Amino acid sequence: MIDTQSLPTEPGCYLFSDSEGTIIYVGKAKNLRRRVSSYFSRHDLDPKTGRLVAAIAGLDFIVTDNEVEAFILENTLIKKHQPKYNIDLKDAKRYAYIHITDEPYPRIHTARQPDGNGRYYGPFVSAREREDLLRLLKSLFGLRSCRRLPRRPCLRAHIGSCSAPCTGRIGEDEYRERVRRAEAVLKGDIAGLIRTLREEMAASAERQEYERAMELRNQITALEGLRERQHVDRQKTYNEDIVNYIASEGTVFLMLFNVDRGTLAGKREYTFDETEGFLEEFLARYYADHEPPEEVILPVPVDDAVAGYLSHLRGTKVRVVVPQRGEKKNLLDLVKKNVEIAFFGDRIKLDELKRHLHLPDLPVAIECFDISHLSGTAMVGSMVRFLWGKPDKRNYRRFRIRTVEGVDDFAAIAEVVRRRYSRLQKEGGEFPDLILIDGGKGQLAAATAVLRDLGIKVPIAAIAKREEEVFVPGFSHPLPLEKHEKASLFLQEIRDEAHRFAITYHRTLRKKTVVP
Numbered sequence: 001m002i003d004t005q006s007l008p009t010e011p012g013c014y015l016f017s018d019s020e021g022t023i024i025y026v027g028k029a030k031n032l033r034r035r036v037s038s039y040f041s042r043h044d045l046d047p048k049t050g051r052l053v054a055a056i057a058g059l060d061f062i063v064t065d066n067e068v069e070a071f072i073l074e075n076t077l078i079k080k081h082q083p084k085y086n087i088d089l090k091d092a093k094r095y096a097y098i099h100i101t102d103e104p105y106p107r108i109h110t111a112r113q114p115d116g117n118g119r120y121y122g123p124f125v126s127a128r129e130r131e132d133l134l135r136l137l138k139s140l141f142g143l144r145s146c147r148r149l150p151r152r153p154c155l156r157a158h159i160g161s162c163s164a165p166c167t168g169r170i171g172e173d174e175y176r177e178r179v180r181r182a183e184a185v186l187k188g189d190i191a192g193l194i195r196t197l198r199e200e201m202a203a204s205a206e207r208q209e210y211e212r213a214m215e216l217r218n219q220i221t222a223l224e225g226l227r228e229r230q231h232v233d234r235q236k237t238y239n240e241d242i243v244n245y246i247a248s249e250g251t252v253f254l255m256l257f258n259v260d261r262g263t264l265a266g267k268r269e270y271t272f273d274e275t276e277g278f279l280e281e282f283l284a285r286y287y288a289d290h291e292p293p294e295e296v297i298l299p300v301p302v303d304d305a306v307a308g309y310l311s312h313l314r315g316t317k318v319r320v321v322v323p324q325r326g327e328k329k330n331l332l333d334l335v336k337k338n339v340e341i342a343f344f345g346d347r348i349k350l351d352e353l354k355r356h357l358h359l360p361d362l363p364v365a366i367e368c369f370d371i372s373h374l375s376g377t378a379m380v381g382s383m384v385r386f387l388w389g390k391p392d393k394r395n396y397r398r399f400r401i402r403t404v405e406g407v408d409d410f411a412a413i414a415e416v417v418r419r420r421y422s423r424l425q426k427e428g429g430e431f432p433d434l435i436l437i438d439g440g441k442g443q444l445a446a447a448t449a450v451l452r453d454l455g456i457k458v459p460i461a462a463i464a465k466r467e468e469e470v471f472v473p474g475f476s477h478p479l480p481l482e483k484h485e486k487a488s489l490f491l492q493e494i495r496d497e498a499h500r501f502a503i504t505y506h507r508t509l510r511k512k513t514v515v516p
Contacts, residue, residue, distance in 0.1 A: 002040060002059050007033040010063045013073045015081075017058035023081040025052055027277075028070040028284075030303070032061055047250055048273040052085045067305030068312055075288040087272035087281060097122035098134055098186060104172055105165040106179050108143045110134060121186040122266065137185060138162070140219050141178040142170070194220055239293035242328075243283075244335040246343070247274045249362070253343040254282065257335050258293075267335075269342055271388075280306055287313055295319045297328050299336070346389025352487040353434075356479060357472065359459050361433055364388055367420075368436040368494045369447070371401075371412045372502035379404060381416035382502035385432070386494055398505045410446040413437060417447045421456055437462040438495050441471050448473045463491045 007014075009031050016025040029035030039045075039053050064070045078086050099111035101118040110130065114120040122130070138145055138156075142163030146154065149166040156162035163170040163178065184193045201216040239261065245254035254270045272278070280302050292310040294317075301322050310318035323329040354362050366386045373379035381399035385392040399416045417435075424431060435451075435458055437443045444462035451460065462471045468488055469478035481488050 002036075002056060004033060004037040004040065007036055007061060008063055009033050011065075011067050011070045012061055012063040013070055013077060015060045015062075015077065016052065016056045016083075016085075017060070018055050019057040021058065023077075023083050024055055025083045025085040026074055026077045026081060028067070028074040030067055030070075030305075032063070036061075046274060046276070048085065049275055055085075066308075067303065068308040071284050071305060071309035072312065075284055078285065079288070087275070087278065087285065096130060098130065098137075100179060100183065105144060105149065105175050107145055107147075108134065108138060108179075108182065109145050119183065121183075133185075137182045141182045143178060143182060238295060240295045240297060241293050242297045242331050242335050243279075244299050244332050244339060245279070246336065246339050248344075250274050252278055252282075253339055255335050255339045255342065256286070257331070257338075259331075267338070271343070284309065292318045295321060297321050297323065297332060299332055343388060349486045349490040350389055352485070353490055356481050356485075356487045357434070357459065357461055357470075359434065363432075363434040363459075365392075365430070365432040366434045366436060366494060367432040368438065368498040369413060369416055369420075370438040370495070370498035370502045371409050371416070372499070372505070373401075373407065373412075379412055380502060380505050381412060382498050382505060383416065383420060384494065384498045384501050386497075389490070391497060396501060398501065409439065410442050413439065413443045414446040414450050417450045418454070421451065421454055425454060425456070431456065431458050433459070435460040436491060436494055436498075438465075438498055440464040440469070441476075444471050444473065461491075463488075463495050468492055 011028075011030050012032050013026060013028050014032060014036050015023050016027075018024050027035065036059065039049070039056075045053065062073060064073055097111045097114060097120040098108065099114075099118055099120050100106050100108050103118075106118065111120060137143060144162055144165060145156075146166075153164045153167050153169075154162065163175060165172075165175055181193055181196075184190070197216050197220050201213050201220065204210075204213040204216060240259040242257040242259060243254065245252050247253075250273060252270075252272055252274045254272075256268045256270075258266045258268075270282070272282075275281075279298070279300065283296070283302070283306055287310055292314045294314075296310065296318060298320060299322070302320065307318055307320040310320070321328060323332065350362055350364070353359070357363075364387065368384050368386075370382050371379065372382070379401040381401060383397040383399070385395040387395075397420065399419060401412050401415060403415050404411045417437075421431070423429075435447065437447050437460065439462050441462070444460065447462075448460055451458065460473060463469070464471070464478075467478075468483035468491075470481050470488065470491060471478055483489075483492070
């Protein structure tokens with residue numbers, strides 16, 4: 001039994017440990033005794049906190065002088081111990097950058113991960129916006145995108161969208177000036193660049209260099225069009241982060257917009273379990289790894305210590321604002337709308353799937369298996385995972401079939417299903433809400449038998465090609481589900497992704513076996 005009455009009433013951090021002495025949760029408190037006691041005196045705990053309390057076997061604490069110190073200490077302890085029940089901040093998505101290399105004639109291209117070479121701009125939320133901007137910059141300023149300078153001009157040089165430094169058509173100083181202007185656009189200083197170009201256009205016209213003046217006019221027109229497409233343009237001289245979220249069924253769906261001097265520079269998406277004080281914990285964890293801006297806009301008030309903690313991290317004052325009306329409230333609403341679109345746009349098809357398959361829970365996590373081979377050779381299996389209706393590619397798996405010879409899809413499905421879920425059992429991993437098999441009644445029966453042998457009770461279904469018929473255990477006929485209904489289309493999408501992933505792996509293995 002944890003003795004909470006002996007705890008001090010000062011601010012500080014508390015550490016819960018399990019029966020093996022492993023730290024499973026780190027928290028902060030304004031009053032340690034009151035905060036820790038609340039875990040054991042309340043009966044309305046959320047499910048995750050209930051599991052935490054059931055696992056607590058030990059308690060330790062550290063007193064701090066104030067709440068700001070508690071925030072700082074909490075993050076240090078979380079990073080050190082990686083507690084199981086603290087929220088795990090993993091980006092829901094990764095976005096690409098625009099990269100300008102550090103070369104005599106720098107090239108511009110898309111990069112997934114910064115590696116320290118050259119300069120990176122982004123990450124960009126929309127792939128279409130990024131590619132449109134990249135295409136515009138290459139065309140406007142004639143920047144090269146080739147990996148190596150070719151010995152003769154390429155097609156882009158012939159059609160006038162590249163200045164062709166490979167041919168000596170442009171000097172290094174002039175080319176670098178073009179790069180500088182492209183970077184001005186990427187930094188958001190479009191207005192300043194337009195002013196410079198207007199001055200150059202007037203000077204060129206005065207010198208009767210009409211072709212150059214027309215080129216500059218076209219650049220100005222394109223840049224003005226680009227400026228109009230900026231979603232957030234509020235002429236600010238400071239940076240802001242805007243945070244909003246929706247909590248649903250024990251899960252928090254949170255989005256953070258980075259606004260750079262009034263221009264939306266990017267966004268980040270997170271999902272984690274809903275617990276008491278999750279917003280304050282999120283802010284503490286997130287800004288431990290990201291420099292806080294001058295202003296953070298939130299939908300609800302948080303403890304005053306949050307502003308002090310962020311100011312400590314930044315080294316200058318950080319304002320934490322909860323607007324009730326006006327421009328900043330509109331921005332909060334915009335972020336919330338994006339949360340709804342990003343996380344709940346697929347909720348309808350999940351509800352439909354639950355209804356048609358008579359599932360006990362919403363199929364938040366779905367895993368689908370497929371087999372690929374060529375006349376029984378190089379047989380492989382794939383497993384794709386969908387989370388909240390979207391591909392969760394970090395958790396895709398592929399299998400090289402070990403125990404099956406010849407063409408036997410039933411045995412192959414049985415092997416990969418057994419390997420996947422026996423390993424999850426052994427490691428104590430989380431099982432999906434639905435297992436989907438690419439195939440008909442035979443493949444379904446093989447997979448169902450494996451789950452029965454393992455003692456795993458997870459809903460399972462199969463979707464057959466051609467007629468897109470959906471089968472579930474215990475029924476000899478397919479479900480009355482039309483192939484053009486939302487639920488069926490969703491299953492087809494998942495099955496097709498599993499098939500694509502299996503085919504890709506199969507082709508990779510075949511290439512390795514080809515003797516040159």
